Amino acid sequence: MPLESALVWTPVALSADLPVASVIPARLADAALAVWRAQDGTVSAVADRCPHRGMRLSHGFVRGEALSCIYHGWRYGKSGRCLAIPAHPALTPPETIRVATYRAAERDGIIWVTASQEAGAVPAHDGFLGLRSVTVAASPARLAASLGGTLDGSVIDGTIGGVTARLLLAPSGEEGVLLVHLLIASGAADAGKIAASRALEGLRRQAETATITGEAA
Ligand code: FES
Incomplete structure (x- = not known):
């Protein structure tokens, strides 16, 4: 069986490799991801491409509960919505500016991501x-x-x-x-x-x- 068809949830990284307030690159079979952990410990996964000029968000940085792009500093929340644009501090970014998000979960010390909205329970590897x-x-x-x-x-x-x-x-x-x-x-x-x-x-x-x-x- 091809690997892709065996995967609904993909194990993209070990939890230990994503400390609090950090971001790493990861992969689904057909998508490059930026996987990040907020200050509160929550893991999120987004497309690894900034909607502004296409910089890899996995090169960015995490402050608090947001992921910032390293290029011009646009800041994205867990929902993928752009929260702030540093060059226009008085502007509330329109809701349409957002990065694509994926479902992410942690279990047994593994970070799992899926592109499917219908995916069931995260695989268990108890023990x-x-x-x-x-x-x-x-x-x-x-x-x-x-x-x-x-x-x-x-x-x-x-x-x-x-x-x-x-x-x-x-x-x-x-x-x-x-x-x-x-x-x-x-x-x-x-x-x-x-x-x-x-x-x-x-x-x-x-x-x-x-x-x-x-x-x-
Ligand atoms: S390319 Fe990301 S903020 Fe400009």
Whole structure:
């Protein structure tokens, strides 16, 4: 199954990688996103393009409950509406000036985004916690084979570094490259976390080498 069709909610980042009052770039299969966390901890996702002159909003900054564009400082609220234009401080921006928004949610230490208004509950991965994210230039099948794990849609279950693990796959925005979030059993000791993190590097090399040498994906 193509990765895109396995995803209604896309795991775009780990919660730990988006501190309070920060913004990061992220991806859906067909959209570049700016994902930001307000001062109150709320996560929002918007199109990564400022409606003014097209600057990437993921290059911007967060103050309080608003995301500001780095170029001319237009400020956007959680609804996507433009709240302020610094060059015209007396102006209340018309409601029509807004950036496209996406539904965003957090669960089990993972940030999820969907473009669908009909999407149901956010996927649950109880018993796991997010450890780190990497990009891997390999197909889902090749990655699963390299791990010796089981691929089900956009999820691979297996063992890595001696720890029970789950890999969540998402588009990276680059053809043939996956964004891979490593989750491990939530009870894992620190030594297990270190071992799993190191083993992920080895897994990446193994999966990418297998792809490059032309083994069947
Ligand atoms: S391009 Fe964003 S404020 Fe001008």
